[in-house]
Amino acid sequence: MSDAQPEPTLDRPAVLERKGAFADRDAWIASGWCRLESALEVVGTRSAMVLVREVFYGATRFDELVRRTGLSEAVASGRLKDLVGHGLLERRPYREPGARTRDEYVLTDLGSRLFPVVVGLMAWGEDLRDDHHSGVQLVHRDCGAALEATVRCTAGHDVPLDEGAVRLKDEDWARGAVRRA
Amino acid sequence: MSDAQPEPTLDRPAVLERKGAFADRDAWIASGWCRLESALEVVGTRSAMVLVREVFYGATRFDELVRRTGLSEAVASGRLKDLVGHGLLERRPYREPGARTRDEYVLTDLGSRLFPVVVGLMAWGEDLRDDHHSGVQLVHRDCGAALEATVRCTAGHDVPLDEGAVRLKDEDWARGAVRRA
DNA sequence: CTGTATCCCAGCGGATACTG
């Protein structure tokens, strides 16, 4: 098999299997079919991500967020407004004893669901620069072990890349006739 | 304890617990301590993300990537070069029978470790726009259930947001005495 | 303290035309 093997398959990395009609589609992407683009429109910027990160770290007040992100006030202000508008954060009035009422930013449920993404990006950034001795680390509060993001299916199985598949929704796949209009 | 409680704690959303010296630091962020920023410098743009997504979907050739991402050739070319430079993708020569040798882009191990991030963003994009009936879906090849990204510690526990903690590395926590200038 | 308003610059990214 040394002169015309059609598929070397030597050590080709795993990719997602293409199911059904997905394999044929060409231009389904640009039209925004993929929710990745929706997500990136909201949290695809550096400023959005670092603000979300700081809120995960427990920052709530404007000046705290500005200080800890290093963003300018103008950028922070605008981006926070976006994040509130998209339902990721919520403004909530609060009052320290003896002080006047102020607002603070807190995570909504939608926002907190970004947790795996933030963890995944931080872990990957760690891989990227193999300096494992400095910086910040996320750990399990109880056992102290480092956090990582993993992929799982809703049936509970761990899913490595080569066991994943991609398909178009609402097409008859695996059963046919899954009437779902 | 009903007249001067310092922390209402009514329905305050969960955040990460701040461990040790982390709680005191102010300006540790801007200096790039957090690996989130390193990650975003590489995959923080739309073009990078959609290219990575298409490679996960199994696209390998330049024109295929351009067509399916909707990026211009110039942008795709430059971004691919970046991704190869950062070790996320790899150029690999291949030859279809009877055709001349060409290059294709394949995932490296580093690149494939972005899988949880891509899954997490897609799942979150789904939450964002509650149209659950159209678009693309990632599923477990074997059982057909949808994929989701979850956070786990290296000891194997599932870690919800309120069980996570953040700390500075190489500081005396849980053991003490890690002198580090 | 919590922003808003301006100005200004760098980088992303589209369009088009051109090379190997």
Place this chain on the structure above:
DNA sequence: CAGTATCCGCTGGGATACAG
């Protein structure tokens, strides 16, 4: 087919100054 080169508009984001 697989890019590169050029041009050019849009937006992200820093700095500074100002306002409630």
